[in-house]
Amino acid sequence: MIDHVGLPVSDYPRSKQFYLAVMAAIDAGLVMEVSAADTGSEPAAGFGRGIKPDFWISPGTVGSPVHVALAATSRQQVDAFHRAALAAGARDHGAPGLRPHYHPDYYGAFVLDPDGHNIEAVCHCPEQHA
Template sequence: MLDHIGIPVSDYARAKAFYARALEPLGIGMVMEVGPEQTGADWAGGFGSQGKPYFWIGSDGKVARTHVAFVAKDRAAVDAFHAAALAAGASDNGAPGLRPHYHEHYYGAFVLDPDGHNIEAVCHAPEPGH
């Protein structure tokens, strides 16, 4: 199952205004924005509902990439995804680990597939016993 998806945009401010208006009738609004200090490039915005962003827009300032994040059942599955993807020919784009700028228990790993798309596995659950 998909956790979230991100699409590249050529003009972040214009796209942000467009999606804010277009998605409002669906009950979808801006839930989170992250800046260059978190993305390593430009601004990104997450639209969603009930505090959960599931549709992201942004530009990495270099290459237009699609981003897809798959739900992982636990942190071990995130680790296994990362290792399997690298073994299958992906490039590392972020080793497994916590990403607290998204939320306290966000544990994800990122790879670039053979076409350069940013593919992620993410677990939102706290570590067992915590």
């Protein structure tokens, strides 16, 4: 159900060095880093095992809303999540669509929940054709 989690950190370079050290202790590491130009706001570092980042950090105010991505099994589920969230009172934070700066098949949608948390639904599958 949880695809990945993102935390705001007060000192991005310091936190990145911290997580590089602690992730190595559990056989994990930096899997991906994206620039502010890629995200449209702040850089982010994604840690995990293999090729998929499961734990992200980005500059922000500690205690700020967190980012949680829910795993969807299809692009249609991502679309349905976005519609349902908006109908339930969420604010749009990124319409459903491809985010190729993560990988070519990354299809996600973002909303801000009633408390301002950045909630995403994401599907990593290639587009399914009928």
